[in-house]
Amino acid sequence: MKLPGIVLLMVFTVNQLYAQQKPSDEELKRANDPMANVKAFNIQDYIxxxxYGLPDRQINQLLVRYSQPIGPVLLRATMPFVTSSGEGEGPVSGLGDFNLFAIYTLPSSNGNKFGVGPNITIPTGTHDLGAGKWQTGLSVLAFFAQSKIVQAGSLLQWSVSFAGDDDRPDVSVLTPQVFFIWQIGAGFCIRSTGVMTFNLKTGDYNVPIGLGVGKVLKAGGVVFNLFAEPQFTVLAEGIGQPRYQTFVGFNTQF
Structure with missing residues:
Protein backbone atom coordinates (compact mmCIF):
# COMPACT_ATOMS: atom_id res chain seq x y z
CA MET A 1 0.00 0.00 0.00
CA LYS A 2 1.36 3.46 -0.90
CA LEU A 3 2.06 5.90 1.95
CA PRO A 4 -0.83 8.29 1.08
CA GLY A 5 -3.19 5.31 1.29
CA ILE A 6 -1.72 4.36 4.66
CA VAL A 7 -2.25 7.89 5.94
CA LEU A 8 -5.90 7.86 4.82
CA LEU A 9 -6.41 4.48 6.52
CA MET A 10 -4.88 5.88 9.73
CA VAL A 11 -7.20 8.90 9.57
CA PHE A 12 -10.24 6.64 9.19
CA THR A 13 -9.17 4.28 11.98
CA VAL A 14 -8.32 6.94 14.54
CA ASN A 15 -11.42 8.92 13.61
CA GLN A 16 -13.61 5.89 14.27
CA LEU A 17 -11.93 5.16 17.60
CA TYR A 18 -12.07 8.72 18.93
CA ALA A 19 -14.96 10.29 17.06
CA GLN A 20 -16.53 11.36 20.34
CA GLN A 21 -13.64 13.72 21.17
CA LYS A 22 -13.77 17.04 19.33
CA PRO A 23 -10.70 19.26 19.24
CA SER A 24 -11.36 22.85 20.29
CA ASP A 25 -10.72 25.80 17.97
CA GLU A 26 -7.47 26.48 19.83
CA GLU A 27 -6.35 22.86 19.47
CA LEU A 28 -7.12 22.98 15.73
CA LYS A 29 -4.93 26.04 15.35
CA ARG A 30 -2.20 24.64 17.60
CA ALA A 31 -2.05 21.40 15.58
CA ASN A 32 -0.68 23.38 12.63
CA ASP A 33 1.38 25.86 14.66
CA PRO A 34 5.13 25.31 14.13
CA MET A 35 5.80 27.32 17.31
CA ALA A 36 3.23 25.59 19.54
CA ASN A 37 4.39 25.53 23.16
CA VAL A 38 3.94 21.76 23.46
CA LYS A 39 6.00 18.63 23.02
CA ALA A 40 5.57 17.13 19.55
CA PHE A 41 6.68 13.97 17.77
CA ASN A 42 6.20 13.98 14.00
CA ILE A 43 6.76 11.46 11.24
CA GLN A 44 6.70 13.12 7.84
CA ASP A 45 7.58 11.82 4.40
CA TYR A 46 8.47 13.46 1.08
CA ILE A 47 7.84 11.05 -1.80
CA TYR A 52 14.09 17.41 -13.57
CA GLY A 53 16.76 15.88 -15.80
CA LEU A 54 16.59 12.51 -14.03
CA PRO A 55 13.34 10.93 -15.29
CA ASP A 56 14.07 7.48 -13.87
CA ARG A 57 15.21 8.53 -10.41
CA GLN A 58 12.96 8.57 -7.35
CA ILE A 59 13.71 9.78 -3.83
CA ASN A 60 11.96 9.10 -0.55
CA GLN A 61 12.88 11.25 2.45
CA LEU A 62 11.35 10.19 5.76
CA LEU A 63 11.70 12.86 8.46
CA VAL A 64 11.55 11.94 12.15
CA ARG A 65 11.08 15.14 14.18
CA TYR A 66 10.87 15.98 17.86
CA SER A 67 10.03 19.42 19.28
CA GLN A 68 10.56 20.47 22.89
CA PRO A 69 9.71 23.89 24.34
CA ILE A 70 12.02 25.28 27.01
CA GLY A 71 10.47 28.51 28.23
CA PRO A 72 10.19 30.88 25.23
CA VAL A 73 12.61 28.74 23.17
CA LEU A 74 11.43 25.90 20.93
CA LEU A 75 13.98 23.21 20.04
CA ARG A 76 13.25 21.09 16.97
CA ALA A 77 15.43 18.17 15.92
CA THR A 78 15.08 16.41 12.55
CA MET A 79 16.67 13.15 11.43
CA PRO A 80 16.08 12.22 7.77
CA PHE A 81 16.06 8.65 6.46
CA VAL A 82 16.64 8.72 2.71
CA THR A 83 16.13 6.20 -0.09
CA SER A 84 17.28 7.01 -3.62
CA SER A 85 16.78 4.79 -6.67
CA GLY A 86 17.32 5.14 -10.42
CA GLU A 87 17.54 3.24 -13.70
CA GLY A 88 20.25 0.59 -13.76
CA GLU A 89 20.99 0.76 -10.04
CA GLY A 90 19.38 -0.59 -6.93
CA PRO A 91 17.94 1.62 -4.22
CA VAL A 92 20.38 3.17 -1.77
CA SER A 93 19.10 3.81 1.75
CA GLY A 94 20.68 5.56 4.69
CA LEU A 95 20.73 8.57 6.95
CA GLY A 96 20.54 12.16 5.81
CA ASP A 97 22.04 15.10 7.70
CA PHE A 98 20.76 15.79 11.24
CA ASN A 99 19.31 19.28 11.75
CA LEU A 100 18.56 21.21 14.95
CA PHE A 101 17.13 24.67 15.36
CA ALA A 102 16.26 26.79 18.38
CA ILE A 103 13.53 29.41 17.89
CA TYR A 104 13.07 32.16 20.47
CA THR A 105 9.43 33.30 20.44
CA LEU A 106 9.15 37.06 20.74
CA PRO A 107 6.54 38.47 23.15
CA SER A 108 3.17 39.14 21.48
CA SER A 109 -0.32 39.92 22.78
CA ASN A 110 -2.47 39.59 19.65
CA GLY A 111 -2.32 35.82 19.02
CA ASN A 112 0.28 36.09 16.28
CA LYS A 113 3.77 34.68 16.82
CA PHE A 114 7.22 35.69 15.65
CA GLY A 115 10.46 33.90 16.38
CA VAL A 116 14.13 33.85 15.46
CA GLY A 117 17.09 31.65 16.31
CA PRO A 118 20.12 29.68 15.11
CA ASN A 119 20.21 26.35 13.32
CA ILE A 120 22.92 23.75 12.86
CA THR A 121 23.23 20.80 10.49
CA ILE A 122 25.49 17.87 11.38
CA PRO A 123 26.85 15.72 8.49
CA THR A 124 25.43 12.38 9.58
CA GLY A 125 24.55 11.36 6.00
CA THR A 126 25.62 7.91 4.83
CA HIS A 127 26.26 6.72 1.25
CA ASP A 128 26.64 10.39 0.17
CA LEU A 129 22.96 11.00 0.98
CA GLY A 130 23.87 14.16 2.87
CA ALA A 131 25.88 17.25 2.00
CA GLY A 132 28.98 16.08 3.89
CA LYS A 133 29.35 19.51 5.50
CA TRP A 134 28.83 21.07 8.90
CA GLN A 135 26.41 23.95 8.45
CA THR A 136 25.02 26.75 10.56
CA GLY A 137 22.66 29.62 9.94
CA LEU A 138 19.52 31.42 10.96
CA SER A 139 15.83 30.51 11.22
CA VAL A 140 13.00 33.08 11.22
CA LEU A 141 9.40 32.01 11.85
CA ALA A 142 6.02 33.75 11.82
CA PHE A 143 2.56 32.33 12.47
CA PHE A 144 -0.66 34.35 12.12
CA ALA A 145 -3.51 32.69 14.04
CA GLN A 146 -5.99 35.37 15.10
CA SER A 147 -8.69 33.77 12.94
CA LYS A 148 -10.15 30.38 13.86
CA ILE A 149 -10.84 29.71 10.16
CA VAL A 150 -7.61 30.68 8.40
CA GLN A 151 -4.04 30.47 9.67
CA ALA A 152 -0.92 31.37 7.72
CA GLY A 153 2.76 31.79 8.30
CA SER A 154 6.28 31.37 7.03
CA LEU A 155 9.52 29.66 8.04
CA LEU A 156 12.71 31.06 6.51
CA GLN A 157 15.94 29.14 7.01
CA TRP A 158 19.43 29.93 5.76
CA SER A 159 22.36 27.54 6.15
CA VAL A 160 26.02 27.91 5.17
CA SER A 161 28.80 25.34 5.49
CA PHE A 162 31.87 26.01 7.64
CA ALA A 163 33.64 22.62 7.83
CA GLY A 164 33.39 19.06 6.59
CA ASP A 165 34.51 16.91 3.66
CA ASP A 166 36.88 18.94 1.46
CA ASP A 167 35.86 16.87 -1.58
CA ARG A 168 32.22 17.95 -1.29
CA PRO A 169 30.94 21.33 -2.55
CA ASP A 170 30.39 24.15 -0.10
CA VAL A 171 26.80 24.87 0.94
CA SER A 172 24.81 28.10 1.09
CA VAL A 173 21.08 27.36 0.91
CA LEU A 174 17.99 29.48 1.52
CA THR A 175 14.73 27.57 2.18
CA PRO A 176 11.62 29.75 2.54
CA GLN A 177 8.39 27.94 3.41
CA VAL A 178 4.97 29.59 3.24
CA PHE A 179 2.10 27.69 4.83
CA PHE A 180 -1.62 28.32 4.56
CA ILE A 181 -4.28 26.45 6.56
CA TRP A 182 -8.03 26.77 5.92
CA GLN A 183 -10.21 25.08 8.55
CA ILE A 184 -13.27 23.69 6.73
CA GLY A 185 -15.00 22.00 9.69
CA ALA A 186 -15.14 18.64 11.52
CA GLY A 187 -11.37 18.83 12.10
CA PHE A 188 -10.58 18.89 8.37
CA CYS A 189 -8.47 21.55 6.70
CA ILE A 190 -7.17 22.48 3.27
CA ARG A 191 -3.42 23.07 3.43
CA SER A 192 -0.49 24.33 1.38
CA THR A 193 3.02 24.11 2.87
CA GLY A 194 5.53 23.83 0.02
CA VAL A 195 9.20 24.49 0.85
CA MET A 196 11.16 26.54 -1.70
CA THR A 197 14.90 25.89 -2.09
CA PHE A 198 17.49 28.35 -3.42
CA ASN A 199 21.10 27.19 -3.76
CA LEU A 200 23.04 30.43 -3.38
CA LYS A 201 26.27 28.76 -4.58
CA THR A 202 25.07 27.28 -7.88
CA GLY A 203 21.98 29.34 -8.68
CA ASP A 204 19.74 26.27 -8.73
CA TYR A 205 16.26 26.68 -7.26
CA ASN A 206 12.93 24.94 -6.79
CA VAL A 207 9.53 26.53 -6.09
CA PRO A 208 6.71 24.04 -5.34
CA ILE A 209 3.04 24.74 -4.70
CA GLY A 210 1.13 22.29 -2.49
CA LEU A 211 -2.57 21.58 -2.16
CA GLY A 212 -3.65 18.91 0.27
CA VAL A 213 -6.02 17.93 3.06
CA GLY A 214 -5.46 17.35 6.76
CA LYS A 215 -7.46 16.00 9.66
CA VAL A 216 -7.00 16.86 13.35
CA LEU A 217 -8.12 14.31 15.93
CA LYS A 218 -7.97 14.18 19.71
CA ALA A 219 -7.49 11.19 22.01
CA GLY A 220 -7.30 12.02 25.71
CA GLY A 221 -4.70 14.74 26.06
CA VAL A 222 -3.03 13.98 22.73
CA VAL A 223 -3.79 15.83 19.48
CA PHE A 224 -3.07 14.09 16.17
CA ASN A 225 -2.67 15.84 12.83
CA LEU A 226 -2.69 13.61 9.74
CA PHE A 227 -2.30 14.97 6.22
CA ALA A 228 -1.47 14.27 2.58
CA GLU A 229 -0.36 17.10 0.29
CA PRO A 230 0.64 16.73 -3.38
CA GLN A 231 3.15 19.42 -4.39
CA PHE A 232 3.82 20.58 -7.95
CA THR A 233 6.89 22.58 -8.96
CA VAL A 234 6.05 25.82 -10.78
CA LEU A 235 9.61 27.22 -11.14
CA ALA A 236 12.88 25.29 -11.19
CA GLU A 237 16.47 25.48 -12.33
CA GLY A 238 19.03 22.68 -12.14
CA ILE A 239 19.32 18.93 -12.62
CA GLY A 240 17.74 16.82 -9.88
CA GLN A 241 15.18 19.36 -8.68
CA PRO A 242 11.83 17.76 -7.72
CA ARG A 243 9.18 18.10 -10.42
CA TYR A 244 6.38 16.43 -8.44
CA GLN A 245 6.28 15.13 -4.86
CA THR A 246 3.79 14.10 -2.21
CA PHE A 247 4.15 15.25 1.38
CA VAL A 248 2.41 13.08 3.99
CA GLY A 249 2.64 13.15 7.75
CA PHE A 250 1.47 11.98 11.14
CA ASN A 251 2.02 14.68 13.76
CA THR A 252 1.46 14.18 17.48
CA GLN A 253 1.26 16.93 20.12
CA PHE A 254 1.32 16.14 23.85
Missing part, protein backbone atom coordinates in the same frame (compact mmCIF):
# COMPACT_ATOMS: atom_id res chain seq x y z
CA UNK A 48 9.63 12.56 -4.82
CA UNK A 49 8.40 10.64 -7.85
CA UNK A 50 9.71 12.90 -10.65
CA UNK A 51 12.89 14.99 -10.91
Missing amino acids: VSKL
